Amino acid sequence: MSVTPLVEFENLTVRFRGERTVHAINGLNLSLQPGEMLALLGESGSGKSVTLKTLLRLLPPRRSELEGGIRVNGTDVMSLSGQALANHRGGDVSMIFQEPALALDPVYTVGEQIAETVMRHKGVSRSAAMDVALDMLTRVRIPSPERRLKNYPHEMSGGMRQRAMIALALSCRPKLLLADEPTTALDATVQIQILLLLRELQQEFGMGVIFVTHDIGVAVEVSDRIAVMYAGNLVETGSTADVIKDPRHPYTKGLLAANLHGAVKGQRLDAIPGSPPALERAPDACSFAERCSHATDRCRSALPPVVNVSGQHQVTCVLEAENV
Amino acid sequence: MFAYLIRRLVYVLPVAIGVSIICFLLVHIAPGDPLTAIMPVDATQEEQAAMRSAYGLDKPLPVQYAIWIGKAVTGDLGKSIATGRPVAQEVFSAVKNSLLLAFTASVIAFPIGLLLGFIAGYYRDTIIDRLVTACAITGVSVPNYWLGIVFVIVFSVQLGWLPSMGAGPGGSGQWAWDYAHIRHLILPSVTLAVVPIGIVARTVRALVGDIFSMDFVQALYAKGMRHGDVLRHVIRNAAPTALSVMGLQLGYLLGGSILIETVFNWPGSGFLLSNAIFQRDLPLLQGTILVLALFFVSMNLIVDVAQAAIDPRIKRS
Numbered sequence: 228m229s230v231t232p233l234v235e236f237e238n239l240t241v242r243f244r245g246e247r248t249v250h251a252i253n254g255l256n257l258s259l260q261p262g263e264m265l266a267l268l269g270e271s272g273s274g275k276s277v278t279l280k281t282l283l284r285l286l287p288p289r290r291s292e293l294e295g296g297i298r299v300n301g302t303d304v305m306s307l308s309g310q311a312l313a314n315h316r317g318g319d320v321s322m323i324f325q326e327p328a329l330a331l332d333p334v335y336t337v338g339e340q341i342a343e344t345v346m347r348h349k350g351v352s353r354s355a356a357m358d359v360a361l362d363m364l365t366r367v368r369i370p371s372p373e374r375r376l377k378n379y380p381h382e383m384s385g386g387m388r389q390r391a392m393i394a395l396a397l398s399c400r401p402k403l404l405l406a407d408e409p410t411t412a413l414d415a416t417v418q419i420q421i422l423l424l425l426r427e428l429q430q431e432f433g434m435g436v437i438f439v440t441h442d443i444g445v446a447v448e449v450s451d452r453i454a455v456m457y458a459g460n461l462v463e464t465g466s467t468a469d470v471i472k473d474p475r476h477p478y479t480k481g482l483l484a485a486n487l488h489g490a491v492k493g494q495r496l497d498a499i500p501g502s503p504p505a506l507e508r509a510p511d512a513c514s515f516a517e518r519c520s521h522a523t524d525r526c527r528s529a530l531p532p533v534v535n536v537s538g539q540h541q542v543t544c545v546l547e548a549e550n551v
Numbered sequence: 552m553f554a555y556l557i558r559r560l561v562y563v564l565p566v567a568i569g570v571s572i573i574c575f576l577l578v579h580i581a582p583g584d585p586l587t588a589i590m591p592v593d594a595t596q597e598e599q600a601a602m603r604s605a606y607g608l609d610k611p612l613p614v615q616y617a618i619w620i621g622k623a624v625t626g627d628l629g630k631s632i633a634t635g636r637p638v639a640q641e642v643f644s645a646v647k648n649s650l651l652l653a654f655t656a657s658v659i660a661f662p663i664g665l666l667l668g669f670i671a672g673y674y675r676d677t678i679i680d681r682l683v684t685a686c687a688i689t690g691v692s693v694p695n696y697w698l699g700i701v702f703v704i705v706f707s708v709q710l711g712w713l714p715s716m717g718a719g720p721g722g723s724g725q726w727a728w729d730y731a732h733i734r735h736l737i738l739p740s741v742t743l744a745v746v747p748i749g750i751v752a753r754t755v756r757a758l759v760g761d762i763f764s765m766d767f768v769q770a771l772y773a774k775g776m777r778h779g780d781v782l783r784h785v786i787r788n789a790a791p792t793a794l795s796v797m798g799l800q801l802g803y804l805l806g807g808s809i810l811i812e813t814v815f816n817w818p819g820s821g822f823l824l825s826n827a828i829f830q831r832d833l834p835l836l837q838g839t840i841l842v843l844a845l846f847f848v849s850m851n852l853i854v855d856v857a858q859a860a861i862d863p864r865i866k867r868s
């Protein structure tokens with residue numbers, strides 16, 4: 228393909244310094260095409276949120292060390308600073324959070340919070356920004372939007388707040404939307420509505436979307452592509468259909484077995500026995516080896532290779548290398 | 552908002568009545584006969600009885616209360632046993648002096664406390680924070696009358712820069728905004744400001760530190776807001792609580808500090824109260840306590856209403 232990818236991670240490494248060093252991301256390679264919707268799956272602590280935050284450079288600068296390349300729409304995100312970084316945040320790339328009740332400022336109205344974002348990025352007047360806010364609330368289908376504009380976050384229901392958060396995130400027409408478990412905090416019925424809304428707006432605005440979820444059912448429902456993370460790296464990526472029908476990595480298989488077949492929808496990804504490794508050292512072998520029933524000496528002695536199963540379907544596992 | 556105000560005012564009424572009953576009873580329950588302080592030691596039984604009935608002290612308590620409160624609402628708090636002057640007049644002039652001291656101390660304390668607290672909260676867990684916190688704790692823990700005495704020794708006795716006693720040439724009745732009077736205000740108000748500086752700084756530090764670690768701050772950065780905008784959000788979140796802390800501190804200051812006013816011979820309500828206690832001046836004591844207690848009640852009311860006005864999270868309906 229000759230199109231510039233919307234997002235390109237090149238060998239991304241993230242370490243947190245502190246009492247203990249945490250190797251949160253270890254050499255991640257991933258790209259996203261414009262208009263594509265990618266679901267990021269993985270257990271708690273696998274580095275999904277950290278990956279999203281690097282795209283906005285939201286990690287605490289003093290305590291985190293980043294290496295490798297991050298490009299959004301050709302822009303080198305790693306080298307952004309000051310004004311350019313502030314323009315990037317919320318302008319080109321915006322984010323919606325798991326808990327809209329916490330991510331919205333409790334003492335400003337929803338309208339004010341959307342409007343200030345628009346004023347900040349588009350340099351328009353306050354009343355023009357309020358018009359945009361109203362339009363956005365209408366687009367996310369909040370009933371009686373004029374009235375809701377003047378609501379404080381605590382005056383709305385959880386689903387309504389997340390709609391407002393989406394309206395805020397999309398108000399400056401970003402090319403890339405990041406959604407960190409956007410529906411986890413919501414009731415099951417509201418979850419589906421919000422996801423369908425996101426999908427619809429994504430297609431309407433032609434945005435790329437990366438969303439984090441613990442729910443494979445959700446990933447299947449709305450995503451074009453799935454990326455499975457484990458201990459700070461990708462273990463498998465591919466089109467949603469490929470990954471679901473033909474999972475290759477033992478971890479992905481475990482996840483699917485535990486969650487798809489006869490399992491309750493909405494269950495979290497924790498049904499594989501064992502626990503992920505501590506991230507104290509950079510990995511020098513397959514991180515999944517301790518929990519993998521196929522593990523051999525080769526898995527424990529070197530990093531497993533990344534194998535192309537088919538066009539877009541890649542697996543990081545020794546088994547696949549042997550099959551080829 | 553208006554309905555809220557009315558409702559709060561209605562609530563205040565029973566509180567005020569309760570406060571007045573407590574003021575009245577406290578003074579009566581306290582041991583000691585108020586007459587002993589003013590009667591000659593060799594006064595006869597008859598003379599004592601005459602005095603008692605002159606001040607209405609021979610009537611049953613509920614009747615005494617009814618008479619007292621009935622007059623009090625018309626502004627008549629009786630006459631001081633010790634000086635014979637109307638209590639209302641004494642209290643009025645003392646409260647005016649205490650207010651002067653309290654407002655001056657607040658004007659010194661609040662900006663400093665807010666600024667220190669904000670800086671410490673902003674730089675939480677750094678050396679700056681520890682320095683500010685240490686100062687704040689010292690300010691709160693050092694007994695302020697002792698500090699007052701140290702100030703007197705240093706600035707009045709040794710350096711001779713500032714006076715140590717009284718409210719200036721006009722005496723307790725006349726205040727004027729000229730240097731001759733203001734120099735009398737400096738030491739007591741600075742001394743009085745130390746504790747509120749510490750309390751406001753510590754509260755604001757914890758508040759601002761907590762707000763900075765809240766998710767919405769990261770969300771503000773995530774949508775590209777500049778540092779100044781984020782500070783505006785943080786300040787607006789901190790404002791209601793900071794305001795209520797300052798309101799309560801102002802309430803304490805308005806009550807007049809018995810110790811500070813005694814150290815500096817400042818003719819305020821604290822000073823008056825201590826005189827009333829030592830002289831067992833019953834009407835003066837009751838009147839002073841009543842006025843101060845009602846002050847607290849109104850202060851709380853004002854703080855609550857102001858907080859509701861600026862904090863959308865407080866339900867007003």
Ligand SMILES: Nc1ncnc2c1ncn2[C@@H]1O[C@H](COP(=O)(O)OP(=O)(O)OP(=O)(O)O)[C@@H](O)[C@H]1O
Nearest residue numbers: 243249251270271272273274275276277278287506
């Ligand atoms: N600011 C930070 N400082 C230190 N360590 C961090 C920080 N943020 C994340 N980590 C660590 O990085 C690792 C990855 O965290 P991350 O939040 O990306 O996980 P996640 O996949 O989003 O998990 P979850 O599903 O629970 O949200 C974890 O071990 C976490 O403790």
Ligand code: SF4
Nearest residue numbers: 513516519526544545
């Ligand atoms: S590399 Fe080895 S241990 Fe790792 S997933 Fe593949 S088979 Fe299992």
Ligand SMILES: [Mg+2]
Nearest residue numbers: 275276277407
């Ligand atoms: Mg997360």
